[in-house]
Amino acid sequence: MLNSIHSCMKCGTCTGSCPSGRVVSFRTRQLVEEHCLGEIDLDDIAIWYCTTCYNCMERCPRNIDITDDILRIREEAYKQGKVLPQHKDIMSYIYRTGHAVPINEEIKDLRESLGLSRIPPTTHKFEEALGIVRLLLEEGGFNDK
Amino acid sequence: MSFEPKILAFLCNWCSYGAADMAGTSRLQYPSNIRIIRFMCSGRIDPNFVIEAFLRGADGVMITGCHIGDCHYIDGNYKTVHRYEFLKEYLDTLGIGSERLTLEWCSAAEGMKFSQKVTEFTERIRKLGPSPIKGDEQ
Amino acid sequence: MNKTAAVVGAGISGMQAALSLAERGVKVYLIEKTSSIGGIMARLDKTMPTLDCSICILSPFMLAVDRNPMIDILTLTDIIGAEKSDIGYKLTLRKRPRYVDMDKCTGCRDCMSKCPKKITLEHEEPFGTVKAIHFDFDQAIPAVPYIDAENCLMLIKGTCGNCAKFCDKDAIDFEQKEEIVPLEVSSVILATGARPYIPLDRMEYGYGRYKNVITAMELERLLSASGPTEGNVVRASDGKEPKNIAFINCVGSRDLKTGRGYCSKVCCMYGIKEALLVKDHDPGANVTIFYIDIRASGKGYEEFFQNAKDSIRFVRGRPGEILEHEGNDLLIRYENTETQEVIEECFDMVVLNTALVPCEETQQLSEMFDISVNNYGFFMPSKDISCPIDTKQDNVFVVGACQGPNDITDCVSQSIGAVSKTFSMKGDIKQKEKRSLPGASGKDPRIGVFVCHCGKNIGKYVDVKDVVEYAKKLPDVVYAEDSLFTCSDQGQKSIKDTIKKEKLNRVVVAACSPKTHENTFQEALIEAGLNPYMLEMANIRNQCSWVHSKQYDLATQKTKDLVRMSVAKARLLEPLYQREVDVVQHVAVIGGGFTGMASALEMAKNGFRVSLIERESKLGGKASVTNKQKDGTIPEELAEMMANHLEESNNISVFLSSEVENVEGFVGDFILDVSTPNGIEKIECGTVIIATGFDSADVKSSGYTTSESVITDEKFSSMVNCGMLDGKNYVFILCVGARNEQNPYCSKFCCISSLNHVRCLLEDKPDANVTVLYRDIRAYGYHEDTYREVSEKGANFIRYSPEMMPHIDIDKKVVEVYDTTSSKTRTIEFDYCVLERGAIPSKGTTKLRKLFKMSVVSSGFFAEAHLKLAPLDTALDGVFIAGSCQYPKGISEAITQAVSAAGRASIAMGGGTYSAIPITASIDENKCIACKLCMDMCPYKALQMSENGIHMEVITVSCKGCGTCAAFCPSNAITISGFTYKQEKEKLKAIFEGSME
Amino acid sequence: MTNDEFAFFLGCLIPNRLPAIEKASRLVCDKLGIRLYDMDGASCCPAPGVMKSFDKNLWLKLAARNLQISEKMGYDLITMCNGCYGTLKDASMELKEDKEKLSDVKETLNRLGLSFENVPNVYHLVEYLYFDYGLDRIRETITNKLNLNVAVHYGCHLLKPVKYRRSENFEVPQFFDELVEITGAKSINYPEKSTCCGAGGGVRSGMKDVSLEIAKRKVASIKGADCIVTPCPFCHMQLEQVSNIPVLYYTQLLALAMDIPKDVLGLEVEL
Numbered sequence A: 001m002l003n004s005i006h007s008c009m010k011c012g013t014c015t016g017s018c019p020s021g022r023v024v025s026f027r028t029r030q031l032v033e034e035h036c037l038g039e040i041d042l043d044d045i046a047i048w049y050c051t052t053c054y055n056c057m058e059r060c061p062r063n064i065d066i067t068d069d070i071l072r073i074r075e076e077a078y079k080q081g082k083v084l085p086q087h088k089d090i091m092s093y094i095y096r097t098g099h100a101v102p103i104n105e106e107i108k109d110l111r112e113s114l115g116l117s118r119i120p121p122t123t124h125k126f127e128e129a130l131g132i133v134r135l136l137l138e139e140g141g142f143n144d145k
Numbered sequence B: 001m002s003f004e005p006k007i008l009a010f011l012c013n014w015c016s017y018g019a020a021d022m023a024g025t026s027r028l029q030y031p032s033n034i035r036i037i038r039f040m041c042s043g044r045i046d047p048n049f050v051i052e053a054f055l056r057g058a059d060g061v062m063i064t065g066c067h068i069g070d071c072h073y074i075d076g077n078y079k080t081v082h083r084y085e086f087l088k089e090y091l092d093t094l095g096i097g098s099e100r101l102t103l104e105w106c107s108a109a110e111g112m113k114f115s116q117k118v119t120e121f122t123e124r125i126r127k128l129g130p131s132p133i134k135g136d137e138q
Numbered sequence C: 001m002n003k004t005a006a007v008v009g010a011g012i013s014g015m016q017a018a019l020s021l022a023e024r025g026v027k028v029y030l031i032e033k034t035s036s037i038g039g040i041m042a043r044l045d046k047t048m049p050t051l052d053c054s055i056c057i058l059s060p061f062m063l064a065v066d067r068n069p070m071i072d073i074l075t076l077t078d079i080i081g082a083e084k085s086d087i088g089y090k091l092t093l094r095k096r097p098r099y100v101d102m103d104k105c106t107g108c109r110d111c112m113s114k115c116p117k118k119i120t121l122e123h124e125e126p127f128g129t130v131k132a133i134h135f136d137f138d139q140a141i142p143a144v145p146y147i148d149a150e151n152c153l154m155l156i157k158g159t160c161g162n163c164a165k166f167c168d169k170d171a172i173d174f175e176q177k178e179e180i181v182p183l184e185v186s187s188v189i190l191a192t193g194a195r196p197y198i199p200l201d202r203m204e205y206g207y208g209r210y211k212n213v214i215t216a217m218e219l220e221r222l223l224s225a226s227g228p229t230e231g232n233v234v235r236a237s238d239g240k241e242p243k244n245i246a247f248i249n250c251v252g253s254r255d256l257k258t259g260r261g262y263c264s265k266v267c268c269m270y271g272i273k274e275a276l277l278v279k280d281h282d283p284g285a286n287v288t289i290f291y292i293d294i295r296a297s298g299k300g301y302e303e304f305f306q307n308a309k310d311s312i313r314f315v316r317g318r319p320g321e322i323l324e325h326e327g328n329d330l331l332i333r334y335e336n337t338e339t340q341e342v343i344e345e346c347f348d349m350v351v352l353n354t355a356l357v358p359c360e361e362t363q364q365l366s367e368m369f370d371i372s373v374n375n376y377g378f379f380m381p382s383k384d385i386s387c388p389i390d391t392k393q394d395n396v397f398v399v400g401a402c403q404g405p406n407d408i409t410d411c412v413s414q415s416i417g418a419v420s421k422t423f424s425m426k427g428d429i430k431q432k433e434k435r436s437l438p439g440a441s442g443k444d445p446r447i448g449v450f451v452c453h454c455g456k457n458i459g460k461y462v463d464v465k466d467v468v469e470y471a472k473k474l475p476d477v478v479y480a481e482d483s484l485f486t487c488s489d490q491g492q493k494s495i496k497d498t499i500k501k502e503k504l505n506r507v508v509v510a511a512c513s514p515k516t517h518e519n520t521f522q523e524a525l526i527e528a529g530l531n532p533y534m535l536e537m538a539n540i541r542n543q544c545s546w547v548h549s550k551q552y553d554l555a556t557q558k559t560k561d562l563v564r565m566s567v568a569k570a571r572l573l574e575p576l577y578q579r580e581v582d583v584v585q586h587v588a589v590i591g592g593g594f595t596g597m598a599s600a601l602e603m604a605k606n607g608f609r610v611s612l613i614e615r616e617s618k619l620g621g622k623a624s625v626t627n628k629q630k631d632g633t634i635p636e637e638l639a640e641m642m643a644n645h646l647e648e649s650n651n652i653s654v655f656l657s658s659e660v661e662n663v664e665g666f667v668g669d670f671i672l673d674v675s676t677p678n679g680i681e682k683i684e685c686g687t688v689i690i691a692t693g694f695d696s697a698d699v700k701s702s703g704y705t706t707s708e709s710v711i712t713d714e715k716f717s718s719m720v721n722c723g724m725l726d727g728k729n730y731v732f733i734l735c736v737g738a739r740n741e742q743n744p745y746c747s748k749f750c751c752i753s754s755l756n757h758v759r760c761l762l763e764d765k766p767d768a769n770v771t772v773l774y775r776d777i778r779a780y781g782y783h784e785d786t787y788r789e790v791s792e793k794g795a796n797f798i799r800y801s802p803e804m805m806p807h808i809d810i811d812k813k814v815v816e817v818y819d820t821t822s823s824k825t826r827t828i829e830f831d832y833c834v835l836e837r838g839a840i841p842s843k844g845t846t847k848l849r850k851l852f853k854m855s856v857v858s859s860g861f862f863a864e865a866h867l868k869l870a871p872l873d874t875a876l877d878g879v880f881i882a883g884s885c886q887y888p889k890g891i892s893e894a895i896t897q898a899v900s901a902a903g904r905a906s907i908a909m910g911g912g913t914y915s916a917i918p919i920t921a922s923i924d925e926n927k928c929i930a931c932k933l934c935m936d937m938c939p940y941k942a943l944q945m946s947e948n949g950i951h952m953e954v955i956t957v958s959c960k961g962c963g964t965c966a967a968f969c970p971s972n973a974i975t976i977s978g979f980t981y982k983q984e985k986e987k988l989k990a991i992f993e994g995s996m997e
Numbered sequence D: 001m002t003n004d005e006f007a008f009f010l011g012c013l014i015p016n017r018l019p020a021i022e023k024a025s026r027l028v029c030d031k032l033g034i035r036l037y038d039m040d041g042a043s044c045c046p047a048p049g050v051m052k053s054f055d056k057n058l059w060l061k062l063a064a065r066n067l068q069i070s071e072k073m074g075y076d077l078i079t080m081c082n083g084c085y086g087t088l089k090d091a092s093m094e095l096k097e098d099k100e101k102l103s104d105v106k107e108t109l110n111r112l113g114l115s116f117e118n119v120p121n122v123y124h125l126v127e128y129l130y131f132d133y134g135l136d137r138i139r140e141t142i143t144n145k146l147n148l149n150v151a152v153h154y155g156c157h158l159l160k161p162v163k164y165r166r167s168e169n170f171e172v173p174q175f176f177d178e179l180v181e182i183t184g185a186k187s188i189n190y191p192e193k194s195t196c197c198g199a200g201g202g203v204r205s206g207m208k209d210v211s212l213e214i215a216k217r218k219v220a221s222i223k224g225a226d227c228i229v230t231p232c233p234f235c236h237m238q239l240e241q242v243s244n245i246p247v248l249y250y251t252q253l254l255a256l257a258m259d260i261p262k263d264v265l266g267l268e269v270e271l
């Protein structure tokens, strides 16, 4: 049973557990609080610092689904077109190849030398499957502009 | 033979008598020079008793009670403190010396503290030597 | 049919219940699953907030339980079955073997020193061991060790048997078997307490993995002088003293992850207590407490917390995780929520302030007795807030920590209350047996001296035979003997026989401490027809043989001295008698709020006549400004119902618009002058219960003024009750007129009532915008559920700091507040801003205090006899306090105290007489010079000027025999019976009569 | 109980960046008698950090398409990557628990000509090896006991969210250590053992410096290890970039313990 973010008691467990917060000025608890108060700044790059390690969520004494909530915040940012170019690139790769990290010639050689198929049996090899992936992405409103 | 001081101790019934018992249950060893008189409260310890003890031949007197705030009778030990200050002055005046009197707080769980304090005090008096008024009366 | 009761669990709650029952002449079976009575409290070092030594205040309590002939202590016993019967319940008990014969054992501990098998005790594991035959703690009662069957070499392998070989008393009995015993009782009181949570499922804190992460309970054992390290705080990893210590609050509490949404109520405070004790042990240590809210809700708690701030660092923030670094040091990762900094900090030792959780058998017992448990597994009272100790079953009660975390004060109140509810005094209960003690016999002293070997405990270190020969030569000694165990049946028989044969009229027993056996020997004297106060004991074991066990000659010499001293005093002993005073069977209850009404009803039920005196023109106190409770109770309706019951009772007279103007007399016979609308009424009563509640603090002390839209808690309450709320935006400001310079204490009820306000508001207007400005939300115990519930529903909580009080702009209808947990200033609009005020003592307090010569604590509320163990009694015999005049509190707590105070008053009045201890002061009229020095010194106000004004006299019923007065009397006019000047002087003289060396 | 036959989900990093892991995994599974069947036309899982962050619904559908392939093959799905596992396991669980979502997904896939009936089970190789295959059976294949001190890294998504994972103990898990130790290697403890590598959630792709800083701090706390062993190619890449000691994927370690020569594995590490 998960609880609404409003039940946050500002204990700080989440922030204290966050691997990113130790390196950058990203504060999990503050994000939850801002979300409660409707004060989230979607332009703030901070929302992209979460590694989705789930530490905060698994430790929150009030059972708040914090990590999932951060993903919801990001969805909202994406809807408003507020995303990092690097992340957009990854979407494009998926659109173009079915893979977030597509293969290259060097790896193809390496695969061969290891005795693996030169092209892996994925969307890289099966055009038709890639077509369906693209259709799904387009239905979801994404096309590779 | 070396000087063996005579030491008298007034203990309150609730905390420090318990501490002395506890020292026993824990088999803590201390010098055998001490003789204990039990009162219900350290607040009961009349200065006359202390003076009497010295006149009779005590080389040192120890008063112990419950820690401040722990008094079984609300605040008897506050009164003890005041009386102690007065007694020390008086002992100096009498020429017995205030260092021959000591006041310690021991809770019923502090057997260790009790035995340590008895040991320390006995050593202190041993160093001071016999009470200057010893044998004057009687 | 005589009533009987089973009390299950012998912690402070169970013991208090047992004693209260015994006082009412009820036969009690005190069933305890471990080997000793005492529960958690027996294992604590000190108790907050008074820092009393826990075992010091508990030991006399435990001894009283042990000695009470109405109480049967059944240790190592579980209830395995219960069935309803005609008179109550048929229980089936399982008694597990102790393997030590309780009748034979003297508690000498010889067996333990010879046992080869070491084991560890719960909560002491990393720090020390005991033997397979052991006591759970030094002061255990019964003072008989027991053998841990799972570890004893004899019982598992059939080898060893050392303990049996070395026990002089032949007390070891490996043949003991488990027994199943039936027991029928009329009532059952469950007091199974709570266990400190073992924080293994909060693994990020590393308990069980990191050696230097320990629980507060373990630290408590370390701090205790009788614990495994004799009071030294050390690290388990290397035995070094830690210099940097962190405490973490709310471990396993307020934590849905571990299934415990409640707040454990005591851990904030015991954490501060332990932190201070650590500091006390090592002033150089740095101590930090990590907290979310400091819940110092209780009498003296806030002051305790504020004082601790001088030496303890408080950091707001619940740590995320702990990592163990080299050398077993601990790295804590946390957010300081007040600066929003993320910090990694190293400590030598981390203490987890863990939750209180229900005992293992709660579920099983609840099924057995068909009573409810709540969603956290604690027993649940079945009725509404008006009966917080009742269960579904008429004759089953749940008290103390088994119904949820409670501090000692609340445990004690509940236990007394439960007993009150079970047994009303009149009719049901047989009168207390009065015992007339034998008087003096013979004029000239004939003293018998009995010297005990206590097995080898004295015999091995002292030449007992020599002492006996010596004793025979002392003046007035007509008989002396030694025996192996004087306390044994045989030893006692010898005393009784000798008294008769030798016509002894005084007895000296040279043995163990009077604290252990004075009572045993006094009984022997009574049986032989001697007054029990003709006994003098010489403590030649605890204070001689044991502490000089390597100095045979000196110990023998000292033993002789001690015997001589005792004989000297014994020659002057005089018989003493229990003092009895007649008690008027009428009680006055002052104050007609929930507390006063509940007390009055309870007293009437117990068969006493009651006068209820209320200052206002209407009963109910604060009931009309209190809103619907979570359990559905409507306080106003409850108050009305109670008022109706009062009216219906023939035994109760209610005086409205009335006040006490004058008080005379003392316990048993007070005379109150009460001004009523019909003039002065004289009320003669045996006891008085004061229940005058509280008043609300002035909003000005926090710099506020009220207006149409800025309203007080009471106004808001009334508006909720009348459905008059019309706004959308609500701001609540907490701690108005509380926790400030003027009123530096926490009023405890206002956080709770504020949360209730918010709950009612959101029930009525789910769309309202609610902002609560707080300093700490003190939602102790199950109130945490309400806190969570209202925040889930969208109420916003913003933490402010007292240095920057929220600023109200009445015209713009906005509050400006600096939010400490986000370091931002926020501006919040309101339609209504509610000022939640703290409490101050109600306005008649000073007057009553003077009339009754009562004391108050620093916050101005009435002082109890002992904050922990006697919260309803006052220093004045026959005067009791209850409810919010003792300290502000919620309704159910107030009613519990009301019932308990009625219980205390009933006991004081029951049987028609009041008996006081025989050790008292008496004044020689001829010597007294009326200087009044003693009067000021007496802590119990037991001295008064005689009617003719020329000498002092002792109000013997009030005197407790402390002797303070005597020590101050300049003309030696005061004698303390049992410790007279002459007696003590003789004793003192005797010291120097022999050779001391 | 599965019968050691699986649809083998490759993901992106293993086939397209770290084929040596694919090689070792195929060899090791072969030795263990675990049969892996290629999932023709499988795509990115899709990457949870980016896709789940952008559009959860779309994420679910793309994941479902991959699940559908394994369903049609008639096998449960197995993956060697924590990220793929995070997506596919969570997606499969959400679909199993939420009938509405399931019918929505079915409807979409049907429209695109894909029939999808039953949601297949999803396994991570190391979870499967420990909880189902069994340590004893693995032990039989070990012919070259390794004398190594290993710093084990679990990675977050192998363990969390806990409600969808096999091991309840996410703070101090043991199972992967046990898997590592049957090779003869010793798993050494280090303070930051359960700390995140910093790569997930799109942080590595979005802000590499921050991501690597997290990894650096983690690796710095490792003392006295000969290598790091991971169950995830993404963590693997991340840690490799900041570590002075070699980083091995679990099947590579196991392969060495099975005496499979380094050159066959394409391993160039010095151990």
Ligand SMILES: Cc1cc2nc3c(=O)[nH]c(=O)nc-3n(C[C@H](O)[C@H](O)[C@H](O)COP(=O)(O)OP(=O)(O)OC[C@H]3O[C@@H](n4cnc5c(N)ncnc54)[C@H](O)[C@@H]3O)c2cc1C
Binding pocket: C008, C009, C010, C011, C012, C013, C014, C031, C032, C033, C034, C037, C038, C039, C040, C041, C044, C046, C047, C048, C049, C077, C078, C079, C191, C192, C193, C194, C195, C196, C216, C217, C220, C266, C269, C270, C273, C356, C359, C360, C361, C399, C400, C401, C402, C405, C406, C407, C408, C409, C411, C868
């Ligand atoms: C570390 C720590 C520090 C504390 N410090 C303070 C403090 O400073 N001040 C303060 O006011 N409070 C303090 N408390 C709280 C206080 O100790 C408790 O509120 C109080 O002791 C509870 O008393 P109790 O009798 O209800 O329960 P317990 O003391 O738990 O006693 C229950 C007894 O019942 C027995 N029992 C349990 N189940 C059964 C069964 N099925 N059959 C038979 N017997 C059974 C147990 O063995 C035990 O002896 C502290 C608590 C802890 C854990």
Ligand SMILES: Cc1cc2nc3c(=O)[nH]c(=O)nc-3n(C[C@H](O)[C@H](O)[C@H](O)COP(=O)(O)OP(=O)(O)OC[C@H]3O[C@@H](n4cnc5c(N)ncnc54)[C@H](O)[C@@H]3O)c2cc1C
Binding pocket: C590, C591, C592, C593, C594, C595, C596, C613, C614, C615, C616, C619, C620, C621, C622, C623, C625, C626, C627, C629, C658, C659, C660, C691, C692, C693, C694, C695, C696, C713, C714, C717, C749, C752, C753, C756, C842, C843, C844, C845, C848, C882, C883, C884, C885, C888, C889, C890, C891, C892, C894
């Ligand atoms: C606004 C508000 C909201 C609250 N909400 C809650 C809540 O939701 N839940 C909860 O549990 N508690 C709540 N409380 C607390 C609750 O009201 C108290 O716990 C309870 O009233 C205490 O009862 P009492 O009888 O001890 O004191 P009171 O109710 O104060 O009654 C004392 C009575 O004594 C009378 N009196 C005083 N002095 C004298 C004198 N010298 N002579 C004769 N009579 C005298 C007074 O007139 C009064 O009638 C609330 C309190 C307030 C003020």
Ligand code: SF4
Binding pocket: A007, A008, A009, A010, A011, A012, A013, A014, A015, A028, A029, A032, A056, A059, A060, A061, A062, A063, A064, A066
């Ligand atoms: S851990 Fe949970 S309750 Fe605590 S601050 Fe974070 S979100 Fe709030």
Ligand code: SF4
Binding pocket: A014, A017, A018, A019, A020, A021, A028, A049, A050, A051, A052, A053, A054, A055, A056, A057, A066, A067, A070
């Ligand atoms: S899930 Fe994200 S926000 Fe939560 S602790 Fe991990 S990195 Fe921080």
Ligand code: SF4
Binding pocket: C100, C104, C105, C106, C107, C108, C109, C110, C111, C112, C144, C145, C166, C167, C168, C169, C170, C171, C172
């Ligand atoms: S030696 Fe015997 S008498 Fe002494 S404590 Fe042990 S069992 Fe009891």
Ligand code: SF4
Binding pocket: C111, C114, C115, C116, C117, C131, C132, C133, C147, C151, C152, C153, C154, C155, C159, C160, C161, C162, C163, C164
């Ligand atoms: S028989 Fe058992 S209890 Fe007795 S000494 Fe041996 S091991 Fe200890």
Ligand code: SF4
Binding pocket: C249, C250, C251, C253, C254, C262, C263, C264, C265, C266, C267, C268, C269, C293, C294, C295, C353, C780, C781
């Ligand atoms: S807030 Fe409650 S649970 Fe937390 S430490 Fe304080 S008293 Fe215990």
Ligand code: SF4
Binding pocket: C297, C734, C735, C736, C738, C739, C745, C746, C747, C748, C749, C750, C751, C752, C775, C776, C777, C778, C836, C837, C838
């Ligand atoms: S509002 Fe009342 S109960 Fe809450 S902290 Fe302030 S004074 Fe204490």
Ligand code: SF4
Binding pocket: C920, C921, C937, C938, C939, C940, C941, C942, C943, C954, C958, C959, C960, C961, C962, C963, C964, C965, C966, C976
């Ligand atoms: S003995 Fe104590 S209680 Fe009695 S009158 Fe003297 S001072 Fe008061």
Ligand code: SF4
Binding pocket: C923, C927, C928, C929, C930, C931, C932, C933, C934, C935, C951, C952, C968, C969, C970, C971, C972, C973, C974
């Ligand atoms: S102190 Fe002594 S002399 Fe003075 S009033 Fe009291 S009894 Fe009388």
